[in-house]
Amino acid sequence: MLSIFRIIKFSFQDIVRNIWLTIVTITILLLALFSINTLATLRLISDNAVQAVKEKVDISLYLKSDSSDNEIMLLKNKIASSSRVKNVVYISKQSAIESFRQKYENDPAVLAALKELGRNPLSPSLTIIPNNFDESNLLINELKTINSPLIESRDFSDNSIILNKINNITKRVNEVGLFVISIFILTSLLVVYNAIRVAIYTHRQEIEIMRLVGASNFFVYMPYVFSAIVYSLLSVLIMICVFYPFLTLLQPYLETFFMGYNINILAYFVDNFWFIFGGQFIVVLFINVVASLFAVRKYAKV
Amino acid sequence: MINLENVSKSYSNKIKVLKNINLSIKPGEFVSVVGQSGAGKTTLVRLLTGEERTDEGRVLIGDWDITKISRREVPYLRRQMGVIFQDFKLLPKKTLMENVSFALEVSGGSSEKIKKIVPSVLKIVGLEDKKNRYPNEVSGGEQQRTAIARALVHQPKILLADEPTGNLDAINANEIINLLLRINKFGTTVILVTHNKEIVNHLNKRVITMERGQIISDQEHGKYLL
Numbered sequence: 020m021l022s023i024f025r026i027i028k029f030s031f032q033d034i035v036r037n038i039w040l041t042i043v044t045i046t047i048l049l050l051a052l053f054s055i056n057t058l059a060t061l062r063l064i065s066d067n068a069v070q071a072v073k074e075k076v077d078i079s080l081y082l083k084s085d086s087s088d089n090e091i092m093l094l095k096n097k098i099a100s101s102s103r104v105k106n107v108v109y110i111s112k113q114s115a116i117e118s119f120r121q122k123y124e125n126d127p128a129v130l131a132a133l134k135e136l137g138r139n140p141l142s143p144s145l146t147i148i149p150n151n152f153d154e155s156n157l158l159i160n161e162l163k164t165i166n167s168p169l170i171e172s173r174d175f176s177d178n179s180i181i182l183n184k185i186n187n188i189t190k191r192v193n194e195v196g197l198f199v200i201s202i203f204i205l206t207s208l209l210v211v212y213n214a215i216r217v218a219i220y221t222h223r224q225e226i227e228i229m230r231l232v233g234a235s236n237f238f239v240y241m242p243y244v245f246s247a248i249v250y251s252l253l254s255v256l257i258m259i260c261v262f263y264p265f266l267t268l269l270q271p272y273l274e275t276f277f278m279g280y281n282i283n284i285l286a287y288f289v290d291n292f293w294f295i296f297g298g299q300f301i302v303v304l305f306i307n308v309v310a311s312l313f314a315v316r317k318y319a320k321v
Numbered sequence: 322m323i324n325l326e327n328v329s330k331s332y333s334n335k336i337k338v339l340k341n342i343n344l345s346i347k348p349g350e351f352v353s354v355v356g357q358s359g360a361g362k363t364t365l366v367r368l369l370t371g372e373e374r375t376d377e378g379r380v381l382i383g384d385w386d387i388t389k390i391s392r393r394e395v396p397y398l399r400r401q402m403g404v405i406f407q408d409f410k411l412l413p414k415k416t417l418m419e420n421v422s423f424a425l426e427v428s429g430g431s432s433e434k435i436k437k438i439v440p441s442v443l444k445i446v447g448l449e450d451k452k453n454r455y456p457n458e459v460s461g462g463e464q465q466r467t468a469i470a471r472a473l474v475h476q477p478k479i480l481l482a483d484e485p486t487g488n489l490d491a492i493n494a495n496e497i498i499n500l501l502l503r504i505n506k507f508g509t510t511v512i513l514v515t516h517n518k519e520i521v522n523h524l525n526k527r528v529i530t531m532e533r534g535q536i537i538s539d540q541e542h543g544k545y546l547l
Contacts (some may be wrong), residue, residue, distance in 0.1 A: 025426050036414040230408045231370070232471060233399035234427035 022237065029238075030245040033222075040218055041250075047214040048254035048307075049261075051207035052299060058203050058260050059295070060284060062196050064273065067282045069189045073152035076185065077164045078178050080162060081160075084112065086169045095145055103158040105150040115141040137181055142171055155182045211303060212310045215250075218245060219314035226318040239319050240312065247307035255300045263288070322348040322510060323369070323479065326376035330364055340365045340534040342378070346512065348478065351505045353521045354514045355545055356531035362514045365531075366483045369512075370404055371395040382479070400428050403472025403509075409464040409485035411456040417467045418443065418452035424471050442470040446500060462493030469500055479510045486517055494520065518545040 032039050080098070082091060091109060099107045110118070116139045123129040134139075147156045147162070159175045159182075212311055219226075222243070229239050267283045288295060323346040330339040330525050339361045346352055367373040368380055371387060379388045387398055411420050415511060422439045430438075443449045446466040448459075456464050465485055472480055482501060486494035498513075498520055505511045521528055523542065526541025529536055538546055 021432075022429065032419075033414065214340075224412075225412050228412055229427065230396075231372075231399065231410060231421075232424040232427065233396045233406060233475070235396045236393075238427040 026238065026241045026245055029242040030249065032250060033231055033242060034213050034246055037221075040221060043119065044214050044218045045254050045257070045308075047212055048250060048303060049257055050260045051211050052254060053261065054203055055200075055207055055299070056258065056295075058200050060266070060269070062200060063284060063287060064306050065192055065196055066123075067277065067280065068131060069192060071277060072185060072282045073189070076149065076155060076182065078149070078155070078159060078162065078175065080147060080149045081142045081171045082144060082169045083171045084142050090169055091143060091145070094165075094169055097160070097167075098145060098147060098165070101158070103150050103154050104147055104159060105142060106148040108146040108148075110143055110144050110146060115139075115144065128271055152182075153186070163166055208302075208306055211306050215247065215307050215310035216314045219311060219318070223318040226315060230319055236319070240315050243311045243315050244308055247311045248304060251304040251307050254303065255296055258299070259296055322346060322383060323465070323469055323512075324381040325365075325368075325377050326381070328368065328375050328380060330361075330368065330373065330376050336341050338534050339368075339375075341423065342534075342536060344529065344536065344539075346510060347490060347510050348510055349503070349505070351511045351526040352513065353524060353526060353528045353543075354512060355516070355521055355528060355529060359533075360531040362531055363483060364534075366404075366481050366512070366514055369479075369481060370402070371398050385425040396428070400424075400475050401477060402479040402481060403466045403469075403475065403477040404481045405465065405472050405483070405485045407487035409456070409461075409468045409488075411464055411471075413456055416453050416455055417448055417459065417463075417470075420456070420467055421471045421474055424474050428475070430474075438440065438474050439470075442473045445473065445503075446470045459490050460493065462496055465489060465493070469497070469504070473504065477509060479512065482511065482513045482515075484514055484516065486515065497522070521545040 037132050067247050082094075095107050095109050098104055106144075116133075120130065120133070120140060147158070158177065159178060162175065163173055226239060263285070266288055270283065273284060323344070325342050325344040328339055328342040328344075329337055331337045331469075338359075342361075342365070356362050364373060368375060369387075370477060371390065375388050379386050382398075382401070386400075392400060411417075412423065415423060418439060421442060422435045425435045425438065440449060440452075443452050446469055448463060448470065451459055451463060456467070461469070463489075468485075469528075470482075471514070480501070484502070485497050489497065494517065501511050501513065513524075521526055525542050528538070528540050528545065530538035530540075530543070530546050
């Protein structure tokens with residue numbers, strides 16, 4: 020008990036009396052953590068963006084103009100019963116033309132052409148929202164097999180091209196994101212490892228003196244291990260204090276950018292607080308302790 | 322008390338820095354070890370503190386063969402002897418008193434023992450009024466006296482002094498030598514490694530002269546020969 024008390028005392032003395040070294044070390048840890056958290060936030064935003072795009076994907080099935088509402092409802096229910104379908108929305112001829120007029124309300128030439136036509140040229144349609152974006156192509160194949168005289172067109176080639184493009188882009192975004200975040204984490208960990216080694220390098224003479232006056236391994240190593248715990252704890256605590264206001268400032272901008280989508284980064288970090296910051300503390304602590312043990316060992320061979 | 326039997330030591334370049342050294346130092350002796358740079362004096366001290374191991378031969382302190390001790394036992398060996406160095410080796414971020422008490426704290430000395438011994442050794446070396454200063458706030462002589470106080474807290478039977486006056490002016494050097502003589506009078510064996518001819522000649526104590534890793538002279542009341 021006395022030994023532990025003394026180790027804590029030595030460690031705090033060292034932290035306070037080498038205050039600039041402490042500040043520099045914690046700042047480096049903090050910058051590394053901030054980089055990782057910022058990158059994690061960017062990844063979260065990109066995931067949300069990709070999800071938003073995927074949610075926008077739907078498949079339209081155009082029906083013959085003379086189809087009755089009852090027949091269309093039967094077909095709609097049949098399609099909706101598929102496990103790959105999330106929702107089916109019926110757009111009548113009337114809805115389609117209203118939507119069309121709204122879309123081109125500022126284009127008098129289009130509206131004049133429509134008026135000249137004298138009738139509603141649009142077909143009723145069923146807008147099918149897939150349950151899972153990744154199974155959209157399977158859903159298209161399923162739609163192709165439906166045998167119904169109501170269906171005007173079974174050509175989904177445009178949908179397939181768009182789906183493949185989105186799939187490729189999201190896959191590439193994921194791969195690049197993972198690569199960048201891996202490089203960043205690795206770099207940050209190496210920076211942290213080196214910062215601790217440098218901090219202990221400045222203590223090399225003290226470590227030698229400790230050994231020469233008869234300090235046991237416990238007394239040589241443990242103050243630095245304890246300091247590593249304090250550095251890790253302080254850096255993560257400061258990180259939390261800095262990052263939450265940062266997220267609070269960021270959130271309104273994200274809400275404006277992703278209008279109509281439920282994106283709440285702040286809530287994500289609050290809900291996953293222990294996983295994110297507890298995990299970071301454990302990783303930083305592990306790196307710090309390992310770096311401390313290796314660095315002290317180098318200078319304690321006296 | 323200290324016996325070196327056929328001790329040889331070489332470093333990685335295979336050049337022997339100690340060649341077949343045989344030496345015996347009795348309890349309470351004051352021995353000066355002299356020699357030019359590279360003669361092997363510091364290696365001799367490093368063997369005694371467990372910093373280096375012999376290639377051949379053995380080093381006995383009392384009945385303890387320190388050539389066979391494990392790394393875990395080294396701290397216990399160092400608590401049995403006091404060591405002072407030319408560059409003082411004080412912890413720069415600790416006060417003089419903390420430097421002295423540190424040696425006891427790391428060996429598990431009780432708080433009561435520390436409170437009792439530390440002020441008394443600081444008094445012996447004449448630093449009780451500067452105990453709260455940091456090493457860079459006192460003179461070289463005072464730093465060396467702090468190192469001596471630190472070496473004394475374990476009440477060692479052996480005090481190794483490796484060039485303790487090397488960084489000091491003549492007045493401070495004399496003060497340190499007088500302090501070592503006083504410590505020797507209390508019964509502590511003092512081994513003084515030095516270059517200082519005047520000090521050795523003035524002491525009129527046993528002088529071991531080393532050259533190229535060998536003892537070339539061992540005189541009971543010797544002089545600096547080189």
